[in-house]
Amino acid sequence: MLVNKDRLIATFRALVEIQSPTGQEANLISYVVPRLESAGARVSVDSGGNVIAKIDGAGEPILVCSHLDTVMPTAGLKIVERNGVFYSDGTTILGADDKSGIAVILEAVESLREQQVPHLPVEVVLTVAEEVGLVGAKTLDYSQIVAKRGLCLDTKGPIGTIIVEGPSQVCLDVTIVGKAAHAGMSPEKGISSIVVAAEAISSMPLGRIDEETTANVGMIQGGTATNIIPEKTTVAGEARSRDEQKLEAQVDCMVRAFQVAGDRHGATVHVNVEHVYRAFHLGPNDEIVRMMSEAARKLGLPARMEAGGGGSDTNIFNERGIQSVNVSVGYEDPHSTSEHIAVDDLVRAAELLVAVLKG
Numbered sequence: 001m002l003v004n005k006d007r008l009i010a011t012f013r014a015l016v017e018i019q020s021p022t023g024q025e026a027n028l029i030s031y032v033v034p035r036l037e038s039a040g041a042r043v044s045v046d047s048g049g050n051v052i053a054k055i056d057g058a059g060e061p062i063l064v065c066s067h068l069d070t071v072m073p074t075a076g077l078k079i080v081e082r083n084g085v086f087y088s089d090g091t092t093i094l095g096a097d098d099k100s101g102i103a104v105i106l107e108a109v110e111s112l113r114e115q116q117v118p119h120l121p122v123e124v125v126l127t128v129a130e131e132v133g134l135v136g137a138k139t140l141d142y143s144q145i146v147a148k149r150g151l152c153l154d155t156k157g158p159i160g161t162i163i164v165e166g167p168s169q170v171c172l173d174v175t176i177v178g179k180a181a182h183a184g185m186s187p188e189k190g191i192s193s194i195v196v197a198a199e200a201i202s203s204m205p206l207g208r209i210d211e212e213t214t215a216n217v218g219m220i221q222g223g224t225a226t227n228i229i230p231e232k233t234t235v236a237g238e239a240r241s242r243d244e245q246k247l248e249a250q251v252d253c254m255v256r257a258f259q260v261a262g263d264r265h266g267a268t269v270h271v272n273v274e275h276v277y278r279a280f281h282l283g284p285n286d287e288i289v290r291m292m293s294e295a296a297r298k299l300g301l302p303a304r305m306e307a308g309g310g311g312s313d314t315n316i317f318n319e320r321g322i323q324s325v326n327v328s329v330g331y332e333d334p335h336s337t338s339e340h341i342a343v344d345d346l347v348r349a350a351e352l353l354v355a356v357l358k359g
């Protein structure tokens, strides 16, 4: 079954041209709701701002998800096509993450309706604020969701890529309080919170810890002037692993490094540890993976099962008992001004989704 390539391209262009950085998804919602309604969906927007659209069908319902928000910069976003590939003009992101997913969903449901092809009951979920901690997926009104299986269309790689495992993520917010003193007249009276932070950070393992574990200190802020021993420094970091025990060990190690350095200098250290999302582990025998692989095979695409390193709405759906995988929509270099997507991949992604929804 064919999708309408010209319509898909027009939809993608229209979606990209509606800027929707996190928190400013309203205009995009105004565009997608009538499009979903004209594809035969009953559409509502939940109290968190997520779009939920239901389309009747036969069989076990399936949830299909993309997110509405993008990272920045988006101001002045212009779409540029070169050799069948969409880019921005290089000054902004493109927003194919995740408007390619939304375009693919709209095209798939419109094609199915138009060609009157029997399909599974579909629950389309378009989340807000995915980029700032999967906020939409966490606050989604799950009382409206019946599906026990789901697809997120929100990753890169060749079409047919299926992310079947995802890591757990923990965020650390550290506050170090030392003691201020004049740096020239009485430095011995001060306790430098910057020195404590530096010692702690340089003594902890960071980067790629092992094949399934990573850690990073991403932000640091402290001090007020060069002539004052800095009293307060805040540090933010994270750790991820597909193995909960390894994650716990890494987080313990990071927390301990701050405490040891604080104790050595007599500074007080407060560490806030937040579990942002949980790992998931699916395999070739799980129903949703089987459905995806089967659909890919029908289209002659290699189904590539991969373990992901990032978090997505997929993590939250799995936590909520909706067995879900994340599948590629073909965008590359997301979260950068060189973000791009090939038209052919967009078309293949839509064809693949159609094949899955046909059941």
Ligand SMILES: [Zn+2]
Residues within 6 Å of the ligand: 067, 097, 098, 130, 154
């Ligand atoms: Zn995304």
